Amino acid sequence: MTTLGVASVVIYGAMFIVPGDPATLLVGGSKPNPEALAAVRRQFHLDDPFWQSYLRWLSGAVRGDFGVSLVYRSPVSDLIASRALTTILLVAYAAIVIVIAGVGLGVLAAWKEKRAGVVITMATTVMMGAPTFVMAVIFVAVFATGLGWFPVFGAGSGLTDRLWHLTLPAFALAFSWIAYVAQVTRAAVRDEIRSEHVDTAHARGVPERLILRRHxxxxxxxxxxxxxxxxxxxxxxxxxxxxxxxxxxxIGALLVESAAKQDLAIVQAISLVLVAAFVVVNMLVDLCNALLDPRAAGRAAR
Amino acid sequence: MSALLSIDRLRVELPAAKKGMRTVIHDVSLDVQAGEAVGLVGESGSGKSMTTRAVMRLLPEGARLSGEIRFDGISIPGMDRRALRRWRATRVGMIFQDPRAHINPVRTIGDFLFEGVMLDGRLSTSQARERISHLMRAVGIADVDRRLNQYPHELSGGLLQRVMIAAALTTEPELLLADEPTTALDVTTQEEVIAIIDELRRERGLAMLFITHDLDLAAAVCGRIAVMYAGSIVEEQKADALGLATSHPYTKGLLAARPELGRRERRLQTIEGRPISAFEVGDGCAFATRCPRVRDRCRQERPAPTQVPGGRVACHFIDFIDAAAGSPAVGSGGGTR
Known part of the structure; x- marks a missing residue:
């Protein structure tokens, strides 16, 4: 909660510092007339002091009202909501790919250290250096225009069609993260394999599979x-x-586009939503960790 | 001779930090008869723990083993995965030094205990439960049901070591390997834990290989004691015959180095020099660099174990007149891998 509060101030404050006058942009033309400018400023409360406008924005935000887009002239929350599903689907798709491939490769690399380990470590090191936009270009060239398995463009409609459209973006997005998760997984699993309680399990004749799973x-x-x-x-x-x-x-595309057009209300709203998503995911992780490790639960309770 | 556990000219080499291999165990031979307790005593780094690890096949990756280890006539290094697992799960129990590190911290005591019993596959859940609560009471844990649901970090070290002992006994093994079971505990707890191990072992007629650096402790619970130095067994004796005239100079040094209660000493007795590692030993006797009675022969020729009354000693110059008449006690046979 505190994180969100601080983030909201920073996000809103940053927009104030940004050079350029949104009013000029709104009125249009190279030499806007001063009266029109003033009218726009009043309409969008652009002349209010920082804290006043921040509080107005915040009280709206907690009610789900992020104001009106300067460019689209429609409520920001509507603009975001209509695009949210696509982004959530893309993130979920990429997340599943990352977790399955990353954890899978990591575990394999640690468990079969001699054979698979070396190859996977080398491959993931290379993968980590490949940013999303590079992979996007390569994927489009190979799988979309080259082999024609996937569409080049768009998000599709209907669930299966959407997933089909989102496959390449999801993999491009996931690519370097798979490597990252794989390497962390490998290190964590290798540490556990070498731990003394795993020796105990071996000494007690626990089958390898069970050792891998339970210990x-x-x-x-x-x-x-x-x-x-x-x-x-x-x-x-x-x-x-x-x-x-x-x-x-x-949402991501909307953010980039709005930032370019200085559509402040949208940039602020999306930034805040992203921070909120980050905080929520982290909270879930902490919660799961507490459930998984009795020692952490004990610490949290105290 | 059919010992329950028979270690014959065991040699273990570990990959060295840079290149090549380092010998950590040098021609160790030792028998443990069914129902017998044998103490394996030595300083840290003498190879006593590595010997038990070799027996359990828990050597670190890249280790090279030669010689033979037999359990009830079956070669342990020769076992396939399945047989090894079966053997570990049913016929041998191991108690480790540090229960806190050797019990999985994120699973309950109950999970830990049940895991061992259920692997056997011969017991139903209720039978397993019966056996576990019986054993837990036997090792002196009172409120069994509460303990089973607790996690390792909620138990004291002494209590946790009792859990480990109970776990080692749940499968009714024939041999117990105890690797410094009390070193990680405080002194008062040590005594209780040792008493529990000793009592349960006698009741069940278990054989035990007891690893410790404490000669007195070994003598208290074991019938026979093997003293290790720099990867070799320098002496093997009946516990009550230790320190007699026929003893190895190293054993004598160890015995002299013990402080005695009630007698104030100006200075604690020590053995001159520093303990060396097995790989530093040349052709001669391992103890040659520190031995007060060292002669030229000791530096050139490794002494073979020689029979003396009550055991065998690996020294060229034992104070026993008929030493030369004794025959080397190393068992015969046993192919290498």
Whole structure:
């Protein structure tokens, strides 16, 4: 909650500092007449002192009213809501890909250290250096225009069609994060494999599979979950690039577009929503960690 | 001779930090008969823990093992995965030094205990429960039901080691490997835990290999004691015959170094020099660098174990007149891998 409060001030404050006068933009023309400017300023409360306008904005925000877009001239919340589903779908898709592929590769690399480990470590190191926009270009070239398996553009309609459209963006978005999660998973799992209680399990004749599940993965799940959570939370911001590259009309694309047009109300609202998503995901991760590790639960209770 | 556990000329090499291999255990031979308790005593780094790890096949990755370890006539290094798992799960129990590190911290005591019993597959849940609560009371844990639902961090070290002992006994093994079971505990708890191990072992007629750095402790619970130095067993004796004239100079040094209660000493006795590691030993006797009675022969030739009354000693110059008449006690046979 505190995080959100601080973030809201920073976000709103940043918009005040940004150079350029939104009023000029709104009225249009190279030499706007002063009366029109003043009218616009009054309409959008552009001349109010910072705290006053911040509080007005905040009280609206908690009620879900982020004001009116200067460019679209329609309520910001409507603009976001109509695009939210696409973005949430994209993030969820990418998150699932990241968690499955990242954790899977990481565990495999740690468990079969000699064979798979070396290859996976090398591959993921390369993958980590590949940003989303590069992967987007490569994916489009290979799978969309080259092989023609996936569409180049758009978000589609209906669930299966949407998923089909979102496959390339999701993988492009997920690509370097898979490597990141894989490497953290590998380190966490390897530490657990070498831990003494795993020796005990071996000495007691517990089958390998059970050791992996009960004593290695269970114990390594803390750091894996934390990193996965942070990654997924970070995806909300990362979708801007993927949406732009694939021409998907989501929140990320809206953010980029609005920032370019200095549509402050939208930028503020989306930034706040992103921070909120981040905070919520992190809270969920902490909650899960407490459930997974009795020691953490004990600490939290105290 | 059919010992329950028979270690024959065991040699373990570990990959060194830079290149090549380092010998950490050098020609160790030791038998444990069914129902017998044998103490394996030595300083840290002498290879006693590594010996138990070799027996359990828990050696670190890249370790090279030669010689033979047999359990009830079956070669342990020769077992396949399945047989090894079966053997570990049913016929041998291990108690580790630090229960806090050796019990999974995120699972309950009950999970830990049940895991061992249920692997066997022969017991129903209620039978397993019966056996576990019986054992927990036997190791002196009163409120069984509450403890089963607790996590390791909620129990004291002493209590946790009792849980470990109970866990080692749940599968009714024939051999118990205890690797410094009390080193991580405070002194008053140590005594209780040792008493529990000793009592339960005698009741059940279990064989035990007891690893410790404490000669007195070993002598208290074991019938026979093997003293290790720098990766070799320098002496093997009946517990009550330790320190007699026939003893190895190292054993004598260890015994002399013990402070005695009620007698104020100006200075604690020590053995001259520093303990060396197994890989530093050359061709000669491992103890040659520190031995008060060292001669040229000791530096050139490794002494073979020689029979003395009550045991065997690996020294060229034992104060026993007929030492030369004794035959080396190393068992015969046993192929290497």
């Amino acid at each position: 290695v993965l269970r114990n390594a799940s803390g750091p894996i979950l934390t990193v996965s959570g942070l990654t997924v939370a970070g995806l909300f911001a990362g979708t801007a690039v993927a949406e732009q590259a694939f021409g998907i009309n989501g």
